[in-house]
Amino acid sequence: xxxxxxxxxxxxxxxxxxxxxxxxxxxxxxxxxxxxxxxxxxxxxxxxxxxxxxxxxxxxxxxxxxxxxxxxxxxxxxxxxxxxxxxxxxxxxxxxxxxxxxxxxxxxxxxxxxxxxxxx
Numbered sequence: 001x002x003x004x005x006x007x008x009x010x011x012x013x014x015x016x017x018x019x020x021x022x023x024x025x026x027x028x029x030x031x032x033x034x035x036x037x038x039x040x041x042x043x044x045x046x047x048x049x050x051x052x053x054x055x056x057x058x059x060x061x062x063x064x065x066x067x068x069x070x071x072x073x074x075x076x077x078x079x080x081x082x083x084x085x086x087x088x089x090x091x092x093x094x095x096x097x098x099x100x101x102x103x104x105x106x107x108x109x110x111x112x113x114x115x116x117x118x119x120x
Contacts, residue, residue, distance in 0.1 A: 020048045033062070035086045039069070042083045042099055053089035060088050064097030068106040077106040 020038035027033045034052055038044035050057035063086040070078035085097050 020044045022048050022052045024052075031088055033086060033088055034059075035084060037082065037084050039071075039074075039080050039082045042066075042085075042097070045083050045085045045097075049085060049087050058090065058092050060090060060092050061095050061097045062086050062088060064099045065102045066099040067101070067103040074103070077104040079106055079108065 020036060022034055022036045024032060024034045034049070036045045036048045036052070038048065049059050053059045063084075065084045067074045067082045067084070068077045069075065069080050069082045071080050074080075074082040083099050085099075
């Protein structure tokens with residue numbers, strides 16, 4: 001029972017870490033600029049950007065990238081794709097993000113070698 005509760009808490013903690021997040025900062029010209037980070041599906045970035053912009057939720061994309069990372073973060077290359085999009089709330093110019101890949105490539109470990117013994 002205790003192990004089951006611990007497993008549930010650990011699972012919920014991991015899911016909480018992998019959610020989409022929006023950060024806001026001020027550009028040198030004073031413009032409020034936002035960056036959204038999401039994993040596995042770039043559509044999550046679009047939804048988060050729309051929700052973070054007041055009014056009709058429109059925004060203008062000013063940059064994007066993608067990286068290989070783990071389930072919880074992209075601190076080191078892994079099998080999960082992380083998407084980043086930088087944008088400014090307001091009228092869109094119609095430009096879509098390209099999410100160009102940056103960073104190191106993930107190389108999965110080699111498959112285990114199966115050894116069979118031959119008896120004579």
